[in-house]
Amino acid sequence: MPHIDTKSQPQYLELANYPGTSFDVPLGQYSTMKCGGHAFCVYSPKNVDDLAAFRRINTLPETLLGGLSNVIIRSGGISGVVIRLKNVAQCNVSERSVFWAGLRNVDACKMAASQGYSGMEFLIGIPGTIGGAVAMNAGTCGQEVADVLDWVEIMDDCGVVTRVDRRNLNMTYRSGGLPADAMVIRACFRLMPSTQSEVSIKHTQLLLERAKGVRLPPNVGTAGSTFKNPDPGVSDGRKAWQLIDAAGCRGLCHGGAMVSNEHANFLINKGHATPEDLILLGENVRRRVFDFCGVLLEWEVKIIGDEPSGANAVLLRKKN
Ligand SMILES: Cc1cc2nc3c(=O)[nH]c(=O)nc-3n(C[C@H](O)[C@H](O)[C@H](O)COP(=O)(O)OP(=O)(O)OC[C@H]3O[C@@H](n4cnc5c(N)ncnc54)[C@H](O)[C@@H]3O)c2cc1C
Numbered sequence: 653m654p655h656i657d658t659k660s661q662p663q664y665l666e667l668a669n670y671p672g673t674s675f676d677v678p679l680g681q682y683s684t685m686k687c688g689g690h691a692f693c694v695y696s697p698k699n700v701d702d703l704a705a706f707r708r709i710n711t712l713p714e715t716l717l718g719g720l721s722n723v724i725i726r727s728g729g730i731s732g733v734v735i736r737l738k739n740v741a742q743c744n745v746s747e748r749s750v751f752w753a754g755l756r757n758v759d760a761c762k763m764a765a766s767q768g769y770s771g772m773e774f775l776i777g778i779p780g781t782i783g784g785a786v787a788m789n790a791g792t793c794g795q796e797v798a799d800v801l802d803w804v805e806i807m808d809d810c811g812v813v814t815r816v817d818r819r820n821l822n823m824t825y826r827s828g829g830l831p832a833d834a835m836v837i838r839a840c841f842r843l844m845p846s847t848q849s850e851v852s853i854k855h856t857q858l859l860l861e862r863a864k865g866v867r868l869p870p871n872v873g874t875a876g877s878t879f880k881n882p883d884p885g886v887s888d889g890r891k892a893w894q895l896i897d898a899a900g901c902r903g904l905c906h907g908g909a910m911v912s913n914e915h916a917n918f919l920i921n922k923g924h925a926t927p928e929d930l931i932l933l934g935e936n937v938r939r940r941v942f943d944f945c946g947v948l949l950e951w952e953v954k955i956i957g958d959e960p961s962g963a964n965a966v967l968l969r970k971k972n
Pocket of ligand 1: 780781785
């Protein structure tokens with residue numbers, strides 16, 4: 653992937669010595685797709701106050717990422733600041749459990765279990781962070797974040813934090829309904845008292861079920877389900893994987909990208925895929941499914957970053 657000539661950018665000097673920043677970072681190393689361009693700058697704040705102070709002085713466009721388990725980052729990279737919240741155990745577990753958005757789902761679930769609280773077990777096998785889970789309204793096995801969320805705290809680009817009740821978010825299937833550019837800082841989940849052993853048993857059952865459902869070859873990159881399941885009314889109740897399968901796309905390849913043989917709605921990186929291989933293959937699948945049954949699949953995976961045309965060589969845009 654092309655490097656970003658960071659030092660020639662005027663904004664480099666503004667941020668170079670700012671604590672928590674690093675430059676020209678290859679994002680593929682963090683992405684579950686195992687590929688992706690470089691970020692001009694990655695900033696990881698220690699806490700809310702640090703993040704607020706940074707957002708007040710930063711003039712570059714910002715992209716917020718969590719576990720990078722639902723993104724394809726184009727080869728041109730991200731010509732602004734990627735903000736990644738650290739996986740720190742800032743939380744308060746009770747019937748109204750408050751989790752820091754950078755916390756990984758698996759760690760949040762284990763904390764709830766250790767205190768004997770039940771309700772968020774479905775998140776145990778979903779990679780990524782609490783912030784990403786809220787933003788995507790992540791879910792599985794008939795449950796989603798919207799079912800247990802009480803409120804979120806979001807930060808605007810001046811560093812001001814506002815608490816928003818779940819009822820004021822337009823949460824729908826795989827969408828958190830957040831206001832544009834809202835950064836989730838903390839999320840409060842409604843849980844029920846249980847026991848550590850009962851919650852741990854549920855975790856084990858769910859993880860076993862998931863492992864039985866999709867057995868991917870070891871070390872492949874993936875972002876899980878690529879496309880949202882269409883409205884049952886337009887697809888005769890068929891899920892995205894069924895339409896992809898019926899359209900003959902299982903096993904289809906482009907460069908190093910492939911439609912998984914194990915789960916037709918998973919695109920996988922066989923080891924040498926570029927982000928553009930994955931995007932072109934995904935678009936090919938959408939076209940074939942549309943030609944086959946007239947249903948246009950919608951990407952669930954977020955495609956972000958610049959085209960590989962060297963767009964990041966131009967001077968960085970200012971925020972707004
Ligand atoms: C093997 C595998 C299995 C998966 N299984 C499931 C599944 O069963 N169910 C499911 O729903 N998903 C599944 N996924 C997809 C993915 O794990 C979820 O969408 C997850 O919630 C994404 O969280 P993340 O922290 O990785 O977000 P990222 O991938 O980093 O970001 C995704 C989006 O969320 C936004 N975002 C991230 N953090 C914040 C924040 N703090 N505030 C505001 N916006 C934010 C980003 O800007 C981006 O638009 C799977 C992925 C993989 C690789």
